[in-house]
Amino acid sequence: MQSPSRRSNASQGSAQARGRIIWDCSYIDREPWRATGIQRVVRELGEALVVEGRRRGRDVVVGSLGGEAVGPTVWELARIPRPQDKPLGVPRRPLELSRDDLVFVADSSWHLGLSYRLAPWWLEGMRLAVLQHDVVPLTHSWTADEGLVRQFGLWMLEVGTFADGVVAVSRSTAEATRAMLARTVPWRELAAERVRVCWLSGMHARQPSAQRIVDVQSGPVVAVGTLEPRKNYTTVLDGFEAHWQAGGSVPLVIVGRLGWRANHIGARIEELVQAGRPLTWLADASDEKLWRTIMGSRALLSLSVEEGFDLPSVEAAVNGVPLILSDIPVHRELFDGYARFVGPGDASALAALLGEIQEVGITNPPTHPLIVDRTWHDGARELLEILDALPMDAAIRARWRERTAPGADGHPGPARHVTPPLVTQLVARARVLVRGGLTGSLARAVAAQVRAPATRRAVFEVAQRVDRLERLLGDLESAVRESTKAQGRLLEDTYGRLEALASLEALSEQLVREVADVKHRLGAVEAPERRTLAPELRERG
Known part of the structure; x- marks a missing residue:
């Protein structure tokens, strides 16, 4: 080739x-x-x-x-x-x-x-x-x-x-x-x-025009997305609370499950609901329920601190739903001139906009975002x-190829270009895997008590392979120590980190296969032999 x-x-x-x-x-x-x-x-x-x-x-x-x-x-x-x-x-x-x-x-x-x-x-x-x-x-x-x-x-x-x-x-x-x-x-x-x-x-989410409720000025504002820090629900709730405390009545519907680092947001939502605020949380809505809610809303609200594309907002715009969005680059790129923008941390601006919406409503501007007509x-x-x-x-x-080519000493290239701190950590993890799985000495002890010749030979072969893995780990540790002495902090580069990871990942995959293989072979040992081996296995961990 x-x-x-x-x-x-x-x-x-x-x-x-x-x-x-x-x-x-x-x-x-x-x-x-x-x-x-x-x-x-x-x-x-x-x-x-x-x-x-x-x-x-x-x-x-x-x-x-x-x-x-x-x-x-x-x-x-x-x-x-x-x-x-x-x-x-x-x-x-x-x-x-x-x-x-x-x-x-x-x-x-x-x-x-x-x-x-x-x-x-x-x-x-x-x-x-x-x-x-x-x-x-x-x-x-x-x-x-x-x-x-x-x-x-x-x-x-x-x-x-x-x-x-x-x-x-x-x-x-x-x-x-x-x-x-x-x-x-x-x-x-x-x-x-x-x-x-x-x-x-967002074209696949286009709904028939009949599903868009004509009079939505009394409907809620809908926020869609998992409850997690990036979605910025703290600012959303701050803005709505300020609006309600000022006598406003625009409802809020949140559609999204409870995610990471958001238990306090979930608790706050439940407190507001119990206090009688016009707030609904749909934590497990079906697609049909989600779209009924969006199509009957005054606007879709997304105050994310950052987005890659914001597909829900595109899908809503495709269906003619007004948007209230955080003023971040991707929202400006896709919806400039179409959406109403609020600073991602500006709860007072959101409260003021909600008051305006309650008084005069919100409609789509004449500007037509190009993304709306784009199909998959x-x-x-x-x-x-x-x-x-x-x-x-x-x-x-x-x-x-140059960086991973074997050296004159026969060691693989990554062992000569690794970053010491990361490799030391990974080697320690690899040793835990080896010791926690099956060591060569334990395999030989097992094999010595197995009467079936084929099984005994197979276990001995696995023991030799495990020993080779342990020697490779030792060589890698030695290479790290030598590299540290010779190059010091010069080896703290990104490429070295990646090469170390590549080497150890391949080694870990091989180790997993070896352990699985020996477990399979030991499973074939007759019941009397397993009873004979049990004390030895317990003693050796």
């Missing part, structure tokens, strides 16, 4: 033109009942992309590439006939990857480490692109769960290191992504053509053009 880096530009373009687009929906595959904004985008845009690809003679395969989502790693997935297209309702067929494919990570698959799983094909020229919904966990980390902040930070390292291109859902998200990648991977300059913009759509098929066609034009970045692959 000829290396992609040696092919001419013309031949690369030809390969890209006939290669497939693999539309990754690993998170939906794992939790198909999810109906968040991101999952709705993945379903709607994915369905449209399959149709538009077929019209253009392009093969768009909807697949799940995540190890946690499907059980085996992607290498196993590529070899077995797994049906992977169920989430989007398109024909199911086995998935076999090729270096001519383009894998497009559209789902919130940040936890799956797809770049490592796809490494063999990526190094041979398979292109990798991602749909960037937002960078809120990093730019507004106080609004997110701590675990998500850490995981999303690692994901952005992956994107900056491996992705051939990024498709952002709005211009403001694209700008934030460029800025974040410039800080995360300063050694790689992602050119403007590698961070593109493709607006989404418009977005799919634009996305196809972006992906078809996306070049394979040969330079970054060459850099990766």
Whole structure:
């Protein structure tokens, strides 16, 4: 197989033109009942992309590439006939990857480490692109769960290191992504053509005009979204409380479940309801109930401190519902001249606007936002053009090969380029996994008491493999110590962190397989032998 880096530009373009687009929906595959904004985008845009690809003679395969989502790693997935297209309702067929494919990570698959799983094909020229919904966990980390902040930070390292291109859902998200990648991977300059913009759509939520209640001036203002810090419900409640205390009577309906760091918001809502305020909380509304509520409202309210696209507001605008929005970049980008804007922390401005709405009502201005007429098929066609034009970045692959090539001492490259603090932490975690699972000495003790020759040989083989894993961990620790002495703080770079993670992640996967294998083999030992082994196993932990 000829290396992609040696092919001419013309031949690369030809390969890209006939290669497939693999539309990754690993998170939906794992939790198909999810109906968040991101999952709705993945379903709607994915369905449209399959149709538009077929019209253009392009093969768009909807697949799940995540190890946690499907059980085996992607290498196993590529070899077995797994049906992977169920989430989007398109024909199911086995998935076999090729270096001519383009894998497009559209789902919130940040936890799956797809770049490592796809490494063999990526190094041979398979292109990798991602749909960037937002960078809120990093730019507004106080609004997110701590675990998500850490995981999303690692994901952005992956994107900056491996992705051939990024498709952002709005211009403001694209700008934030460029800025974040410039800080995360300063050694790689992602050119403007590698961070593109493709607006989404709200057209699938268009309701028949008959469902829009004509006289909605007595209806509520509706806020939609999970109760969590980013949605800024504190300012929403402050504004409405000030309005009610001043004698106002505009009702508020909140549609959204209780999320993270929001118990105090849920308690406050319940107190206001008990106090007789015109407030309703629908924590588990069906889609039908949600749309009945929105279509009968005076306006949709979204005071988020940050959004990537704000799909509910787009869907409401598609149906002619007036909007009250926080004055943030993405809202200005999509709805400038259409929505009424309030500073995200300005509760007094919200209270004043509510008083105005009660007196004179709220109507749509004559300005017509362009996003209202955009369909999912418009977005799919634009996305196809972006992906078809996306070049394979040969330079970054060459850099990766250089940095991961074995040294003269035979140690793998990442062991010579790691960041000491992170690796020390990860090695300690790996050792806990080894000691907590099955050590080589325990395996040999077990094997010595097993009468079945085949089982005894198998356990001895596993013991030897576990011993090799422990030696590799020791080598990695030694390499870290030597690197620390020789390079010190010079090794505190982002690339080293990612390489260390890649090395240990592969090691952890191998360890898990070894432990599972020995558990399976021990399970085959006859009952009398298991009773004989029980005291020894208890003694050794």
